[in-house]
Amino acid sequence: MKIAFLAMSGIRAHDPKLLKLGLTLPGFVQRSKVIASLPSLGLLSLASCTPPGHELRYFEADADGTEPAEVYANDLVAISTFSAQIFEAYAIADRLHKAGVKVAMGGLHVSVCPEEAAAHADYVVVGEGERVWPAVVAAAAADASPQIFRAVDYGPVVPAELPMPRYDLLENRPYNRFTVQTSRGCPWRCDFCASSVMLGGSYRRRPVEHVIRDIQAMLALRPDAFFEFADDNTFVDKTWGRELCRRLIPLGIRWFTESDISISQDTTLLNLMRQAGCRQILIGLESPAPIQLEGLELRHNAKARWAHNYLEALRTIQDHGITVNGCFILGLDTHTLQIFQQVLEFAEQVPLFEVQITNLTAFPGTPLYVRLLAEGRILQPGRWDLCTLFDVNYQPRHMTPDQLREGMYGLGQRLYSAECTNRRRREFFRRRQLRRQTHPVGTTTPEGLGESHHGI
Numbered sequence: 001m002k003i004a005f006l007a008m009s010g011i012r013a014h015d016p017k018l019l020k021l022g023l024t025l026p027g028f029v030q031r032s033k034v035i036a037s038l039p040s041l042g043l044l045s046l047a048s049c050t051p052p053g054h055e056l057r058y059f060e061a062d063a064d065g066t067e068p069a070e071v072y073a074n075d076l077v078a079i080s081t082f083s084a085q086i087f088e089a090y091a092i093a094d095r096l097h098k099a100g101v102k103v104a105m106g107g108l109h110v111s112v113c114p115e116e117a118a119a120h121a122d123y124v125v126v127g128e129g130e131r132v133w134p135a136v137v138a139a140a141a142a143d144a145s146p147q148i149f150r151a152v153d154y155g156p157v158v159p160a161e162l163p164m165p166r167y168d169l170l171e172n173r174p175y176n177r178f179t180v181q182t183s184r185g186c187p188w189r190c191d192f193c194a195s196s197v198m199l200g201g202s203y204r205r206r207p208v209e210h211v212i213r214d215i216q217a218m219l220a221l222r223p224d225a226f227f228e229f230a231d232d233n234t235f236v237d238k239t240w241g242r243e244l245c246r247r248l249i250p251l252g253i254r255w256f257t258e259s260d261i262s263i264s265q266d267t268t269l270l271n272l273m274r275q276a277g278c279r280q281i282l283i284g285l286e287s288p289a290p291i292q293l294e295g296l297e298l299r300h301n302a303k304a305r306w307a308h309n310y311l312e313a314l315r316t317i318q319d320h321g322i323t324v325n326g327c328f329i330l331g332l333d334t335h336t337l338q339i340f341q342q343v344l345e346f347a348e349q350v351p352l353f354e355v356q357i358t359n360l361t362a363f364p365g366t367p368l369y370v371r372l373l374a375e376g377r378i379l380q381p382g383r384w385d386l387c388t389l390f391d392v393n394y395q396p397r398h399m400t401p402d403q404l405r406e407g408m409y410g411l412g413q414r415l416y417s418a419e420c421t422n423r424r425r426r427e428f429f430r431r432r433q434l435r436r437q438t439h440p441v442g443t444t445t446p447e448g449l450g451e452s453h454h455g456i
């Protein structure tokens with residue numbers, strides 16, 4: 001068969017005022033250009049698990065949700081989609097279906113709404129795709145009737161058994177960065193988190209040598225590649241993390257990843273991360289004050305506990321030459337109208353090199369969604385296209401939806417203004433300089449700092 005892997009591209013936001021404003025905010029423009037240019041690791045991973053004997057190609061839908069004409073020349077099209085562009089993906093699936101092309105859909109959204117997806121796709125996959133994908137391909141080849149495949153029926157995905165994603169299918173597409181996975185899942189269970197709904201809260205590391213193998217393969221194709229680790233929480237296991245960094249050092253690459261704040265307690269790891277080329281680390285702080293974070297992480301109340309030490313922990317990380325992209329969620333149930341000013345002041349106080357602000361978003365399948373729906377607080381149920389992290393689709397507890405929107409506009413304008421950004425970054429470099437004077441051994445130059453990376 002001819003099999004096409006079709007990724008949805010670009011970033012999404014619908015709020016017209018935010019779009020208008022967003023396009024004028026330097027921070028946002030800079031970031032959206034960067035984050036819009038990542039290939040779909042999910043599809044490249046599936047491709048690598050396709051049984052031999054098929055012809056494979058990778059495509060991207062345009063940012064306006066239209067599919068390239070070439071996909072119609074295939075027997076099976078595998079579409080990967082998140083919630084925000086699900087309706088565009090369904091429309092593509094409908095068009096393909098009408099044209100007699102079989103469609104398989106998977107990914108975070110359809111994994112929690114499989115019946116909804118089954119109205120558009122022949123084959124719907126719930127969960128991680130690698131082990132179940134050969135069965136989907138076989139079903140399509142046999143012209144089998146539509147069905148929902150559940151990954152759990154095909155055994156757990158063992159990271160050590162994962163083949164190398166088919167990076168070669170990207171050919172010469174103009175990406176400026178590439179994703180590699182070093183681990184899957186996160187031990188914490190934040191009520192809003194959309195990633196853990198599929199991965200079930202387990203944390204699985206890949207063997208270090210496999211990560212190195214994938215990176216080397218990517219470097220053979222693009223020698224100057226910048227890497228983003230598409231992990232949920234990279235350095236949960238610090239011993240493994242140190243080993244990973246040690247093995248990355250000789251490669252001389254630059255990379256970005258996501259972690260929880262516990263890395264601040266391991267200065268050996270921080271030094272190794274810096275030497276291994278870590279340029280920025282994204283940390284979900286969610287809110288500046290512990291009291292605002294009570295109960296957010298459902299297992300151990302981890303975020304509230306950590307927040308007591310946020311300031312010192314963030315400074316420790318940045319003083320090791322790793323810039324932090326501190327992420328805040330606006331509109332938590334504990335937030336009042338003061339939150340916008342509080343975030344601004346906290347970001348300056350640290351000072352955070354990069355800041356990301358998003359609105360609380362109830363992604364389907366999350367405990368947050370279930371709770372807000374039960375409380376009658378989802379404004380337009382089923383409007384998955386509003387799951388962009390920028391649009392507001394729920395009734396906040398201590399403000400109106402409009403106050404949240406306006407608060408975000410105002411905070412965004414101040415936070416991303418050239419003045420505020422430069423002030424934070426100047427202070428970052430001043431602290432870094434100071435540290436290099438007092439800790440001259442093992443420190444490196446700030447070359448490469450100042451780049452902006454994917455945060456959503």
Ligand code: B12
Binds near residue numbers: 230
């Ligand atoms: C890299 C990334 C991106 C890249 C995606 C590139 C791409 N085309 O895939 C870019 C920068 C484009 C992006 C954009 C957005 N993103 Co993003 N992104 C991520 C990130 C960091 C990693 C995703 C990843 O690569 N995972 C690794 C791969 C291997 O896993 P996977 O994709 O889930 O694939 C597996 C399974 O799902 C399944 N599978 C997937 N597709 C298919 C298809 C078939 C046919 C089958 C059988 C199986 C299958 O098999 C795969 C292997 O097991 C996650 C956070 C995270 N840690 O997961 C957020 C995340 C996925 N993003 C999110 C969001 C909200 C967005 C945006 C809406 C933001 C915005 N406002 O624009 C946009 C979406 C618009 C769009 N066009 O995609 C949310 C999605 C939640 C949800 N339910 O929708 C996440 C979880 C982050 C968060 N804050 O919650 N993102």
